[in-house]
Amino acid sequence: xxxxxxxxxxxxxxxxxxxxxxxxxxxxxxxxxxxxxxxxxxxxxxxxxxxxxxxxxxxxxxxxxxxxxxxxxxxxxxxxxxxxxxxxxxxxxxxxxxxxxxxxxxxxxxxxxxxxxxxxxxxxxxxxxxxxxxxxxxxxxxxxxxxxxxxxxxxxxxxxxxxxxxxxxxxxxxxxxxxxxxxxxxxxxxxxxxxxxxxxxxxxxxxxxxxxxxxxxxxxxxxxxxxxxxxxxxxxxxxxxxxxxxxxxxxxxxxxxxxxxxxxxxxxxxxxxxxxxxxxxxxxxxxxxxxxxxxxxxxxxxxxxxxxxxxxxxxxxxxxxxxxxxxxxxxxxxxxxxxxxxxxxxxxxxxxxxxxxxxxx
Amino acid sequence: xxxxxxxxxxxxxxxxxxxxxxxxxxxxxxxxxxxxxxxxxxxxxxxxxxxxxxxxxxxxxxxxxxxxxxxxxxxxxxxxxxxxxxxxxxxxxxxxxxxxxxxxxxxxxxxxxxxxxxxxxxxxxxxxxxxxxxxxxxxxxxxxxxxxxxxxxxxxxxxxxxxxxxxxxxxxxxxxxxxxxxxxxxxxxxxxxxxxxxxxxxxxxxxxxxxxxxxxxxxxxxxxxxxxxxxxxxxxxxxxxxxxxxxxxxxxxxxxxxxxxxxxxxxxxxxxxxxxxxxxxxxxxxxxxxxxxxxxxxxxxxxxxxxxxxxxxxxxxxxxxx
Numbered sequence: 001x002x003x004x005x006x007x008x009x010x011x012x013x014x015x016x017x018x019x020x021x022x023x024x025x026x027x028x029x030x031x032x033x034x035x036x037x038x039x040x041x042x043x044x045x046x047x048x049x050x051x052x053x054x055x056x057x058x059x060x061x062x063x064x065x066x067x068x069x070x071x072x073x074x075x076x077x078x079x080x081x082x083x084x085x086x087x088x089x090x091x092x093x094x095x096x097x098x099x100x101x102x103x104x105x106x107x108x109x110x111x112x113x114x115x116x117x118x119x120x121x122x123x124x125x126x127x128x129x130x131x132x133x134x135x136x137x138x139x140x141x142x143x144x145x146x147x148x149x150x151x152x153x154x155x156x157x158x159x160x161x162x163x164x165x166x167x168x169x170x171x172x173x174x175x176x177x178x179x180x181x182x183x184x185x186x187x188x189x190x191x192x193x194x195x196x197x198x199x200x201x202x203x204x205x206x207x208x209x210x211x212x213x214x215x216x217x218x219x220x221x222x223x224x225x226x227x228x229x230x231x232x233x234x235x236x237x238x239x240x241x242x243x244x245x246x247x248x249x250x251x252x253x254x255x256x257x258x259x260x261x262x263x264x265x266x267x268x269x270x271x272x273x274x275x276x277x278x279x280x281x282x283x284x285x286x287x288x289x290x291x292x293x294x295x296x297x298x299x300x301x302x303x304x305x306x307x308x309x310x311x312x313x314x315x316x317x318x319x320x321x322x323x324x325x326x327x328x329x330x331x332x333x334x335x336x337x338x339x340x341x342x343x344x345x346x347x348x349x350x351x352x353x354x355x356x357x358x359x360x361x
Numbered sequence: 362x363x364x365x366x367x368x369x370x371x372x373x374x375x376x377x378x379x380x381x382x383x384x385x386x387x388x389x390x391x392x393x394x395x396x397x398x399x400x401x402x403x404x405x406x407x408x409x410x411x412x413x414x415x416x417x418x419x420x421x422x423x424x425x426x427x428x429x430x431x432x433x434x435x436x437x438x439x440x441x442x443x444x445x446x447x448x449x450x451x452x453x454x455x456x457x458x459x460x461x462x463x464x465x466x467x468x469x470x471x472x473x474x475x476x477x478x479x480x481x482x483x484x485x486x487x488x489x490x491x492x493x494x495x496x497x498x499x500x501x502x503x504x505x506x507x508x509x510x511x512x513x514x515x516x517x518x519x520x521x522x523x524x525x526x527x528x529x530x531x532x533x534x535x536x537x538x539x540x541x542x543x544x545x546x547x548x549x550x551x552x553x554x555x556x557x558x559x560x561x562x563x564x565x566x567x568x569x570x571x572x573x574x575x576x577x578x579x580x581x582x583x584x585x586x587x588x589x590x591x592x593x594x595x596x597x598x599x600x601x602x603x604x605x606x607x608x609x610x611x612x613x614x615x616x617x618x619x620x621x622x623x624x625x626x627x628x629x630x631x632x633x634x635x636x637x638x639x640x641x642x643x644x645x646x647x648x649x650x651x652x653x654x655x656x657x658x659x660x661x662x663x664x665x666x667x668x669x670x671x672x673x674x675x676x677x678x679x680x681x682x683x
Binding site (some may be wrong): 064065066094113115116117120121134135136162166167169170171172184197199200204205206264266267271272328329330331333334335338343345346350351353356357 | 377385387388389390391393411412413414415416417418441442444467480481482483485605621622652653654656657658659660661663664670673
């Protein structure tokens with residue numbers, strides 16, 4: 001037999017990491033200053049406090065179905081911490097609370113959205129983000145076009161879009177990588193491989209050994225990073241951002257992490273999740289890991305931790321109060337912002353709906 | 362109703378080894394609403410398949426599975442995600458028989474929950490049935506009772522035409538009525554008189570039937586006798602059944618959850634005025650959602666027509682004259 005005509009079988013790669021599971025940095029320089037790590041930790045803790053609060057409110061019927069970030073805090077924060085909110089854009093899915101808050105989306109709006117109030121969708125004027133995306137993968141082509149457009153107009157802003165291992169099975173993902181590669185669009189495809197799409201394990205999404213290696217087929221660079229390692233995620237994403245800003249085109253980042261919570265508050269993962277695997281990942285908790293790193297630097301202790309928790313809780317409480325005190329939407333909320341120039345037929349309906357609701361009171 | 366669907370799937374899979382179930386989370390989890398709960402344990406991973414998260418290939422490969430000789434039942438987790446598969450459904454599923462001039466039958470059932478009222482996250486709750494009734498070649502059924510859910514699903518699976526089988530999100534678990542243990546079918550294209558009446562014909566399908574029945578009950582207390590028709594099947598449409606009722610009442614109200622413009626109600630109005638023009642004593646009315654996107658859960662009760670609104674509008678109709 002002569003040599004195989006088929007492409008070589010690529011070597012499996014290990015995710016890039018900087019910290020050991022117990023938070024010890026390798027022999028190199030840290031990619032983040034201590035101040036930057038402390039700021040990142042604050043966003044991670046803020047997320048955890050918010051998730052706990054929102055979950056308990058959901059159980060009491062005061063919050064809608066929502067998806068917590070639990071287990072993925074370093075992945076989201078590490079990526080977001082590389083962005084310049086004044087010119088970079090986030091095109092989110094729905095599990096990126098700290099990235100959106102850091103970018104300027106108000107916590108109370110995030111809460112209102114999940115409380116079912118259309119006002120929650122309001123994105124303040126200078127906040128560079130698209131609405132959260134519920135329809136999986138639909139945001140990826142939009143991020144590609146946004147990045148392409150920014151480049152075409154000579155700006156140096158970049159776009160990061162978040163999605164998961166499940167969404168990467170949709171055609172939208174593949175079509176976007178292909179286009180972004182051709183256009184050298186300044187977009188970072190940040191794929192959070194958290195092991196699960198509701199109950200469907202990662203193995204059912206692809207036979208490839210990694211999601212990162214899919215980039216090769218589109219002429220795009222791919223990289224696999226330990227998503228529970230804040231420093232590694234930050235380092236890899238910062239490189240991708242710098243490359244995109246300098247005109248080097250897109251990058252696919254596979255952030256290998258684990259959804260240690262439920263898919264959302266309507267889900268019951270005990271029906272399908274492997275308890276041992278879950279416990280293994282709980283041992284790699286990203287928040288504990290970065291705290292251990294800070295301890296090894298001699299700049300973390302119980303007092304600081306308590307202070308941080310109190311300050312996060314206070315911030316979340318204020319936001320939740322604003323959300324709770326926001327009046328329930330009236331029927332006008334069905335009609336407002338549907339069109340720039342509403343058709344008369346819809347305006348007539350708006351009047352009818354308002355009359356009917358005032359009659360009912 | 363969920364139990365009736367699950368029982369039907371189990372019976373059909375038992376009876377016919379060509380039946381396979383594919384979709385997102387249908388296996389170990391048993392579907393997000395548990396419609397396929399236990400089926401993978403009973404029939405194995407080959408026949409109850411957790412698919413990659415990609416609606417286009419779920420439906421498209423379903424066509425291929427059917428071509429290979431199987432009888433696939435596809436679960437689309439929510440009809441709101443049907444768009445990702447619309448090119449396969451609208452252009453391909455619906456036309457394969459025609460495009461092959463009868464060579465290829467497509468015994469395919471696509472099950473999907475739709476409609477609102479249960480506070481889902483955004484983009485999960487639209488009533489998009491009219492996109493599919495505007496797709497010639499595809500049959501569209503939408504049961505309102507557990508009895509019909511089982512019988513219509515069996516009929517859909519028996520059919521050699523592709524069928525979109527719509528399940529009401531609201532009432533999915535709440536709707537409870539007598540369901541025989543044994544296998545039976547409810548024919549596609551035959552409406553059900555959900556409540557007999559004399560003064561007004563109120564037409565609905567799926568979750569709206571329950572709203573219509575409760576409104577009819579209140580209206581009867583006001584002395585207005587309402588006949589509620591549960592269409593069960595939008596294509597084929599039971600025009601004779603509708604005409605029979607309209608000949609008796611002369612007044613028609615159509616109730617649907619979807620927006621007004623382009624909704625299936627418009628098709629019914631056109632058909633009824635053509636078939637029953639001389640029976641009509643007043644203009645036909647439509648009671649629907651407004652022409653706006655499906656909103657977030659906090660305001661969906663203002664969007665979906667409720668019993669009070671149906672009572673008010675049907676009471677006005679009962680007094681109106683042509």
